[in-house]
Amino acid sequence: MRFALIGGIYSNWRALETALSDIARRHVDAAFCLGDLGAFGPCPDRVFPLLQQAGVLCLQGNYDNALAGGLADCQCGYTDPRDNYFARLSYDYTFRNTSPAHKVWLGTLPTSQRLDVNGKRVLLCHGSPRKINEFLWESTTPDGFLAFLLADAGADVLCVTHTGIKWHRDLGDGRHVVNVGALGRPENDGTPRVWYTLLTIGDTVDVEFVPVDYDHDALAADMRAARLPGEFIETILSGWWTTCLEVLPQKERARGRF
Amino acid sequence: MTNAARVELRHLDNLWVQVSGTYCNIECHHCFNNSGPRATTFGHMTLDAVTDAIEAASAQGVREIYFTGGEPFLNTHLLDMIANSLAVAPTTVLTNGMLISDRIADALEELSTAARYSLEIRVSLDGYTEEMNDAIRGAGVFRLAVAGAVRLARRNLLPIMTIVRTWDDADELATLGEFARVLTDAGCARPRIKVLPALPLGRELTRISGLRRDECVTDAMLDGFDRDLLMCSNSRLVTDRGVWACPLLVEQRDARLGTTLGDAVSSYELRHQTCVTCWRYGTICGNVSARIEGPDTVSAPEAR
Numbered sequence: 316m317r318f319a320l321i322g323g324i325y326s327n328w329r330a331l332e333t334a335l336s337d338i339a340r341r342h343v344d345a346a347f348c349l350g351d352l353g354a355f356g357p358c359p360d361r362v363f364p365l366l367q368q369a370g371v372l373c374l375q376g377n378y379d380n381a382l383a384g385g386l387a388d389c390q391c392g393y394t395d396p397r398d399n400y401f402a403r404l405s406y407d408y409t410f411r412n413t414s415p416a417h418k419v420w421l422g423t424l425p426t427s428q429r430l431d432v433n434g435k436r437v438l439l440c441h442g443s444p445r446k447i448n449e450f451l452w453e454s455t456t457p458d459g460f461l462a463f464l465l466a467d468a469g470a471d472v473l474c475v476t477h478t479g480i481k482w483h484r485d486l487g488d489g490r491h492v493v494n495v496g497a498l499g500r501p502e503n504d505g506t507p508r509v510w511y512t513l514l515t516i517g518d519t520v521d522v523e524f525v526p527v528d529y530d531h532d533a534l535a536a537d538m539r540a541a542r543l544p545g546e547f548i549e550t551i552l553s554g555w556w557t558t559c560l561e562v563l564p565q566k567e568r569a570r571g572r573f
Numbered sequence: 574m575t576n577a578a579r580v581e582l583r584h585l586d587n588l589w590v591q592v593s594g595t596y597c598n599i600e601c602h603h604c605f606n607n608s609g610p611r612a613t614t615f616g617h618m619t620l621d622a623v624t625d626a627i628e629a630a631s632a633q634g635v636r637e638i639y640f641t642g643g644e645p646f647l648n649t650h651l652l653d654m655i656a657n658s659l660a661v662a663p664t665t666v667l668t669n670g671m672l673i674s675d676r677i678a679d680a681l682e683e684l685s686t687a688a689r690y691s692l693e694i695r696v697s698l699d700g701y702t703e704e705m706n707d708a709i710r711g712a713g714v715f716r717l718a719v720a721g722a723v724r725l726a727r728r729n730l731l732p733i734m735t736i737v738r739t740w741d742d743a744d745e746l747a748t749l750g751e752f753a754r755v756l757t758d759a760g761c762a763r764p765r766i767k768v769l770p771a772l773p774l775g776r777e778l779t780r781i782s783g784l785r786r787d788e789c790v791t792d793a794m795l796d797g798f799d800r801d802l803l804m805c806s807n808s809r810l811v812t813d814r815g816v817w818a819c820p821l822l823v824e825q826r827d828a829r830l831g832t833t834l835g836d837a838v839s840s841y842e843l844r845h846q847t848c849v850t851c852w853r854y855g856t857i858c859g860n861v862s863a864r865i866e867g868p869d870t871v872s873a874p875e876a877r
Contacts (some may be wrong), residue, residue, distance in 0.1 A: 453636065459635060564693070
């Protein structure tokens, strides 16, 4: 069986639209969104009909949880004043511009999804199986810890998002962990493209990361019209993260420009 | 009798290793474990002992390993310990930065580049000027610590600069902004700053007053509280004299839980003032704090 896994949409409706068109051509058995529909981008209400019309099964991310619960912030846990400033701008904008009905809908989403595919126990969630806002970065998530998480959760294949940067770890014993990446913003690699993931489970588990080249210039124009910060627009255009840098580990931070 | 709550070790997420004991080349006024050049409470760990601890923690699925002291770079086997640690988990060294020569920085760069996992170097300072910092940490410390940090930054090993909050809340943003500017001007590009609360421990106890020494964390305080924010729910500290519940409680005898990691899995009673600090601020010792209480940290940004 083949699944399309998307995550971290961050209100980037243009990238979502392009990705969904691509997914439709690939004849997948199901498409899942692992959460964080809003944040960062413009016009947050636009992503909801796209997901619903495409039949994407959505899970709740920390941002969705915060919006649905009327929380004070996005629960990313920043302490750096600069990161907090931009996180607050983003959250306040998204909160103001997400309709009450969509907030209610976000509150109804499950936080995880289990699948049994060819004898493989697959677990989909946002951050980690134990916490919705736990960051699983490639460089700070060792194999032994992943083996513990999988055993603890009773899973053979774990798929998450939350960090915004994709990776795949084959533990060599038939077990796999995949961070499916994010559609909402580039992954701090100096290009404007974004990513989603195709997961194929047959006799083997195959993971394919799919680049999404979308009209990022048009999104930047949307963001300017919405009066979102220039720093966010810069990231969309350049591919380099300019905010939310505090939580990046050394390797992921050092690869970026800022 | 005490009404302190007990906390179980849910999982060993974080292994702390006191590689240099309490030996340190400086003697800070607020040091939480009274480290210094003549502090012999704890001694250097051997490479074998550290290797054993890393292997035991790895078998339990450890998530991160932290090397601390004293000053870790006083242990002559530190680079080998880092290499062993990085083979199984992301690794952080907490240092005053003064001993990071070009040779050491080259070696760290090599280790970092070769590793799959992140190597983090956390350099401690206590002010953004020589005057502020050296009043607490000793004469000449600021200059050497910043020089060490710059050597790392020039190799794209971006150090996390930690600073204990010793200023008034109203000065928070100006202080952090100035700190970042000074570091950048010195050649420490892209400064990463972590603010720590002052801990009511060690020499700091003699600097502060008005402390309620009978205060502890009670069951009522943990009702609805996320216990994952408490170090003792996810961490253990290995020393040359056994295993402790928490790196901050290393001077408390009741916090010694066993000889090896395997026998230090019992729950721990939160009877110390420091436990209240951890409850209040949340996982202050990790690289990314889950929650730091302080003044409003939402501010207009400084230019990058």
